[in-house]
Amino acid sequence: MPPESVEDYFRRIYLEAADSIVNCIRDRFDQEGYKTYSKLQQLLLKTCNKQHVDEELLNFVCDFYGEDLRKGELRIQLEILGETMKATLEPNAKQSERTLPEVVDHMRGLSPGNREILSQVCTLIKLILVCMRQMQ
Known part of the structure; x- marks a missing residue:
């Protein structure tokens, strides 16, 4: 499904990046x-x-x-x-x-x-x- 606007497109990219960062931090300190x-x-x-x-x-x-x-x-x-x-x-x-x-x-x-x-x-x-x- 294509993004409805430029803001939606970048919001999706931002949220994916933030989620990835949080998971990396969680993995690092959950050892x-x-x-x-x-x-x-x-x-x-x-x-x-x-x-x-x-x-x-x-x-x-x-x-x-x-x-x-x-x-x-x-x-x-x-x-x-x-x-x-x-x-x-x-x-x-x-x-x-x-x-x-x-x-x-x-x-x-x-x-x-x-x-x-x-x-x-x-x-x-x-x-x-x-x-x-x-x-x-």
């Missing part, structure tokens, strides 16, 4: 790897920003990665990380949402001994960075 990456990052950032561990995310991540992460140690180390991140704020600074690069920089700034104390958090960050790299 299992992206969901896992998102949960890893949420676990780390929620802890750094709210100073409490999300048990549902912790269970998912530790179940998914099996023996790579030890749940009890990771929970305690995430709490320690949250407190150390809180302590690094300037006295008069507003509490803002911490980002992944800020957390990574914070961890890099720690002494090797302190990083060893937070070894499970280091493993979590490595997993996040590997997932991020694979997503590109």
Whole structure:
């Protein structure tokens, strides 16, 4: 059926293109790897920003990665990380949402001994960075 007007013709082309774009975006972010990456990052950032561990995310991540992460140690180390991140704020600074690069920089700034104390958090960050790299 031919279009009734030029506007109808271009409207049809525009809607097909918009539909294609939406489907591509949906396919990109609806991958299992992206969901896992998102949960890893949420676990780390929620802890750094709210100073409490999300048990549902912790269970998912530790179940998914099996023996790579030890749940009890990771929970305690995430709490320690949250407190150390809180302590690094300037006295008069507003509490803002911490980002992944800020957390990574914070961890890099720690002494090797302190990083060893937070070894499970280091493993979590490595997993996040590997997932991020694979997503590109």
